[in-house]
Amino acid sequence: MPFPLEAIQVDGGSGFKANFETERPRRRSALFERPLRSPRLNGPVERNNGAGRYEVCAIRDLPNDDIDDIDQWLDACAEEGNTFRPHHAPGGQTPAERLANRTAKETRPSQYVPNRDSCLSRSCGRRRVAATRAGRALYQGGRKTMKRSYLVAAAATVLLAGAAQADEIRIGVLYPIAGTGAVYGEPAMHGHNMAVDELNAAGGILGKKIVSFARDTKLKPAAASAAAKELITKDSVDVLIGGLSSAVGLAISEVARQEKVVYVATIPKTIKLTTEKRHDHVFRTASHTDFEGDAMGQVVAKLGLKKICDIQLDYAYGHDLAAGIEKGLKRHAPDAEKVLDLRVKLGATDYNAFISQIMGAGCDGVTSGLWGSHFVNFAQQGSPFGLFQQIKYISGGEIASHEIAGKMKGDYPDNVWSNTYELWYHHHDPSHVVFQEALAKRSGTKETAMWPVLAYIGVKFIAAAVEKAGSMDADKLAAALKGMSIDTPVGPRTIDAETHQADTGQFWGPMVKKDGVDYRVMDPVTFIPAVIAE
Amino acid sequence: MDSIIQFAQQDLGNPGLAALLSNPSFAFIQLMNAFSQAMNLFIIAAGLSLIFGVLRVINFAHGAFYMFGAYIVYSVAQEWTGNFWLGVAAAGFGLAVMAVVIERCLFQYIYDKEHLMQLLLTFAVVLILSDVAKIIWGTDQYSVSYPQSMKGAVDLGVTFYPTYRLFLIAVGPAIAIGLWLFIERTRFGRLTRAATQDREMLSALGVNVPIIYTGVFILGSVLAGIGGGLAAPFNSPTPGMDATIIVDCFVIVIVGGLGSIWGSFIGAIIYGLVFNYGSVIVPNWQDVFPFLILLAVLLVRPWGLFGKPEGGNA
Numbered sequence: 001m002p003f004p005l006e007a008i009q010v011d012g013g014s015g016f017k018a019n020f021e022t023e024r025p026r027r028r029s030a031l032f033e034r035p036l037r038s039p040r041l042n043g044p045v046e047r048n049n050g051a052g053r054y055e056v057c058a059i060r061d062l063p064n065d066d067i068d069d070i071d072q073w074l075d076a077c078a079e080e081g082n083t084f085r086p087h088h089a090p091g092g093q094t095p096a097e098r099l100a101n102r103t104a105k106e107t108r109p110s111q112y113v114p115n116r117d118s119c120l121s122r123s124c125g126r127r128r129v130a131a132t133r134a135g136r137a138l139y140q141g142g143r144k145t146m147k148r149s150y151l152v153a154a155a156a157t158v159l160l161a162g163a164a165q166a167d168e169i170r171i172g173v174l175y176p177i178a179g180t181g182a183v184y185g186e187p188a189m190h191g192h193n194m195a196v197d198e199l200n201a202a203g204g205i206l207g208k209k210i211v212s213f214a215r216d217t218k219l220k221p222a223a224a225s226a227a228a229k230e231l232i233t234k235d236s237v238d239v240l241i242g243g244l245s246s247a248v249g250l251a252i253s254e255v256a257r258q259e260k261v262v263y264v265a266t267i268p269k270t271i272k273l274t275t276e277k278r279h280d281h282v283f284r285t286a287s288h289t290d291f292e293g294d295a296m297g298q299v300v301a302k303l304g305l306k307k308i309c310d311i312q313l314d315y316a317y318g319h320d321l322a323a324g325i326e327k328g329l330k331r332h333a334p335d336a337e338k339v340l341d342l343r344v345k346l347g348a349t350d351y352n353a354f355i356s357q358i359m360g361a362g363c364d365g366v367t368s369g370l371w372g373s374h375f376v377n378f379a380q381q382g383s384p385f386g387l388f389q390q391i392k393y394i395s396g397g398e399i400a401s402h403e404i405a406g407k408m409k410g411d412y413p414d415n416v417w418s419n420t421y422e423l424w425y426h427h428h429d430p431s432h433v434v435f436q437e438a439l440a441k442r443s444g445t446k447e448t449a450m451w452p453v454l455a456y457i458g459v460k461f462i463a464a465a466v467e468k469a470g471s472m473d474a475d476k477l478a479a480a481l482k483g484m485s486i487d488t489p490v491g492p493r494t495i496d497a498e499t500h501q502a503d504t505g506q507f508w509g510p511m512v513k514k515d516g517v518d519y520r521v522m523d524p525v526t527f528i529p530a531v532i533a534e
Numbered sequence: 535m536d537s538i539i540q541f542a543q544q545d546l547g548n549p550g551l552a553a554l555l556s557n558p559s560f561a562f563i564q565l566m567n568a569f570s571q572a573m574n575l576f577i578i579a580a581g582l583s584l585i586f587g588v589l590r591v592i593n594f595a596h597g598a599f600y601m602f603g604a605y606i607v608y609s610v611a612q613e614w615t616g617n618f619w620l621g622v623a624a625a626g627f628g629l630a631v632m633a634v635v636i637e638r639c640l641f642q643y644i645y646d647k648e649h650l651m652q653l654l655l656t657f658a659v660v661l662i663l664s665d666v667a668k669i670i671w672g673t674d675q676y677s678v679s680y681p682q683s684m685k686g687a688v689d690l691g692v693t694f695y696p697t698y699r700l701f702l703i704a705v706g707p708a709i710a711i712g713l714w715l716f717i718e719r720t721r722f723g724r725l726t727r728a729a730t731q732d733r734e735m736l737s738a739l740g741v742n743v744p745i746i747y748t749g750v751f752i753l754g755s756v757l758a759g760i761g762g763g764l765a766a767p768f769n770s771p772t773p774g775m776d777a778t779i780i781v782d783c784f785v786i787v788i789v790g791g792l793g794s795i796w797g798s799f800i801g802a803i804i805y806g807l808v809f810n811y812g813s814v815i816v817p818n819w820q821d822v823f824p825f826l827i828l829l830a831v832l833l834v835r836p837w838g839l840f841g842k843p844e845g846g847n848a
Binding site: 178182183186340342343345347349350352353354356357360361372373376377379380381384385386403404407408409410411 | 678686698772
């Protein structure tokens with residue numbers, strides 16, 4: 001073909017098959033899909049369908065049955081259609097002329113109505129199913145039809161030649177927006193939008209506006225990976241950001257690896273993301289399970305605990321954290337002995353069987369990564385047994401964050417030492433005061449949650465990288481992110497050039513009662529930096 | 535005995551089993567845990583079983599009713615009044631109101647329809663209710679305090695055990711007996727049983743069958759609400775809690791036999807025992823055991839331990 005494919009418009013009833021679907025992202029050409037039953041939006045393509053069917057190649061007989069001959073014949077046909085024959089839609093020009101005369105402003109199909117939000121709803125999924133069905137029917141129609149759609153694709157392309165708009169920076173955002181995970185996803189989106197709004201208010205980056213395309217990961221790896229693919233192929237985003245839950249993070253990272261798009265992981269903590277599963281385009285601004293486990297080892301040593309019970313959730317994060325704690329204990333509290341290993345399924349609600357095992361094991365410390373409602377249930381069920389009077393509870397999973405403490409209030413148990421990325425009442429860095437005030441205004445509560453800062457920092461890293469790279473090219477962005485340092489509301493952060501991991505330390509401390517408030521606060525707050533001293 | 539313990543500890547490499555054998559009070563606590571978990575599940579499963587037994591509808595929305603019960607307790611007990619029991623009562627009442635609306639507006643139209651239709655409708659209700667819950671209570675995880683009088687633990691001689699859990703162990707059988715008396719010994723109960731046998735004949739005899747159906751649906755839903763309310767102190771009300779509970783309930787109800795109150799009772803106890811001892815002895819397989827029982831029952835007695843074969847009473 002005389003020109004590269006830049007974008008393809010289909011009407012949702014395409015006959016393009018697997019080869020097409022794999023080849024298109026590789027060539028980085030955007031796909032525009034029209035809603036079903038709206039031919040008026042699809043005029044140019046429909047006209048080309050007609051052109052293909054009634055005017056150009058399809059009205060001539062095939063030379064013979066030999067596939068090579070047919071291919072040659074088709075090439076000649078396409079050549080004629082693209083460079084000799086004038087077309088109606090581009091005003092009597094040939095497609096090649098149209099391409100040559102294209103001005104920068106016309107990089108986008110004129111009638112294209114951005115309808116991205118609709119894909120958050122279910123109708124989008126249905127449309128895709130319908131498209132597949134139509135495609136299958138077309139395929140069964142025979143090879144000749146296939147050839148024809150190939151031709152139509154070629155012709156349609158010309159009219160719509162145009163890449164993603166050059167004057168905006170497109171960020172694909174992946175958090176759980178509905179369902180169980182929304183408790184984290186919603187505040188994370190607050191932080192994300194706040195960062196984007198701040199940057200845009202200051203004139204954007206390189207004079208370009210930042211536009212976010214948010215998709216729901218539903219806390220499921222499969223949904224996350226489908227959403228990530230859609231963001232890349234349909235919304236042609238330049239970078240991916242987000243991910244919540246270790247399994248989801250790994251799934252998004254895999255898409256980023258295949259599609260060669262930069263992914264900044266803001267929340268997932270599994271160590272694998274930046275060790276065995278690391279690739280050129282994945283970067284993490286969250287902490288990870290080895291840092292967390294190491295800090296827990298330090299706390300165990302500080303409290304002088306000797307016999308440790310470990311209770312973890314039975315999935316990527318729990319397993320990796322258990323390994324991290326093992327290493328942390330060896331390093332900082334070599335004489336502490338692990339006497340019990342417990343695994344609880346993700347989403348478990350009944351912990352009594354485990355609580356009595358812990359109490360029977362005679363340990364003086366419990367290490368854990370039960371997060372969110374897992375911890376709330378565990379604490380509520382353990383308290384009547386007197387569990388928290390018997391042991392010190394050292395926990396990862398950010399249960400010291402205010403969203404847990406503020407909700408549990410008087411039910412928050414004694415003797416808990418835990419971590420958090422941020423505390424609204426603790427100003428580690430002077431810029432935190434401004435950040436917290438802005439966030440409070442945005443979320444409508446004085447006592448803000450911890451998750452926003454993670455999403456916020458991720459966006460700031462991307463912005464800094466685009467600025468430095470001066471381009472949205474994935475490889476250049478990745479190069480810029482390596483070794484990059486920025487200032488954040490919780491102190492400076494640097495991404496390691498080799499491991500792609502930011503030195504994200506966390507605040508650790510005991511959760512204590514405080515006069516005048518009905519929730520527990522961390523006091524004293526200790527910042528444990530993300531450094532593993534060998 | 536010592537040799538058995540040693541065998542478990544060293545040859546089987548199973549510290550959990552050894553701990554159970556060597557420490558009677560630990561084994562006893564697990565037994566109590568099993569019963570308290572079972573009784574809470576029974577209250578909810580009984581409602582599901584009752585509704586199926588009479589209405590022949592498999593109500594997927596039962597888990598959502600449970601979730602609403604927990605949320606209502608949170609709002610009433612934790613936010614407004616501070617009285618836990620008032621909260622549980624409100625949960626029961628709230629679910630009764632919800633049940634009337636849902637049964638009258640939706641479910642009454644699908645009793646004669648095929649199972650697929652019923653399934654779709656109840657599943658639609660699940661989706662709607664979980665969104666409604668999110669609109670009302672947001673997505674936070676809440677915590678509900680234990681009632682003041684049951685915060686502590688009681689000395690049972692062998693060991694201390696949380697008062698609230700003991701209370702649950704007592705409530706379960708009380709509800710089971712109450713339900714049994716209600717169905718076996720009252721006029722409404724007799725009519726209910728008659729409705730399961732021959733609906734048309736009953737209606738020909740001048741009984742208002744739809745009212746009976748509505749009544750049974752309310753009763754089943756109230757059980758779910760109260761079950762959720764009683765669970766709220768140890769199961770934090772949070773989105774998605776409905777999905778977890780409905781699976782457990784289905785295991786219990788199918789093992790016990792759909793439609794049988796005592797079946798649910800025994801099914802719940804089996805579930806509790808298997809889960810609590812299983813998670814000590816083979817911790818990595820804790821989730822599999824309930825389903826293994828389910829599988830075994832389905833293979834040997836597909837209609838459940840206390841159920842009747844389908845078509846046996848047409």
